Amino acid sequence: MAGKDRQITLRFLAEPADVNFGGKVHGGAVMKWIDLAAYACAAGWSGKYSITVYAGGIRFVEPIHVGNLVEVGAKVIYTGRTSMHIGIDVRAGDPKNAERHLTTHCIVIMVAVDDEGQPTQVPEWVPVTEADIKLRDSALRLMEMRKKIGAEMAAHVTPGG
Structure with a gap:
């Protein structure tokens, strides 16, 4: 039911196929897991198919080892x-x-879309606790920063490819 499930945790074991040349789980695998969890969370909240429009601030804090139980x-x-x-x-x-230790954290922005692939309205989430208000306020500040970064990054885009 849309607007009810605000969070989700995916759990699984890190497998040998996830390893990079240094013997740890590679960042691309972690980014895939992040995208999967973000989709599951967004679809659960909105009740709609959702697409990733932004993933940012990804911080790889500690490595993940093969055989670790991973919680996203x-x-x-x-x-x-x-x-x-x-x-x-x-x-x-x-x-x-x-015991689980933080290995990675980030923010992902998802947009709900209708059957024609057009953005469609999602239920509003209203923070209640002080911790949730801080998270919301942080998200708003990050939005403003992304606008500035986007304008700055435009200088790096070559016209015509």
Whole structure:
């Protein structure tokens, strides 16, 4: 039911196929897991198919090892008219104990779309707790920063390809 499930956690084991040349799980695998969790969270909140329009501020804090239990937590931290800002924390650790350490975190923005692929309205999320208000306010500040970064990045785009 749309507007009810604000967060989700995906759990799985890091596999040998996820390893980079340095013997740790490679960043591309982690980014795929982040995108999957963001989609599941956004679809659950909006009740609609959702597409990734932005992933940013990705911080790889610690490596993930093969055999680690990985938990990718995704939570709605702000909603616009058609967009959902999803806060992502990736935690990992030995599956034989309960301790998980933060390995990666970021923000992903998803947009709900209709059957024709056009943006469509999502339920509003209203923060209640002090912690949620801080998350929402942070999302708003990050939006303003992205506008400035986008304008700056435009200088790096070569006209005509």
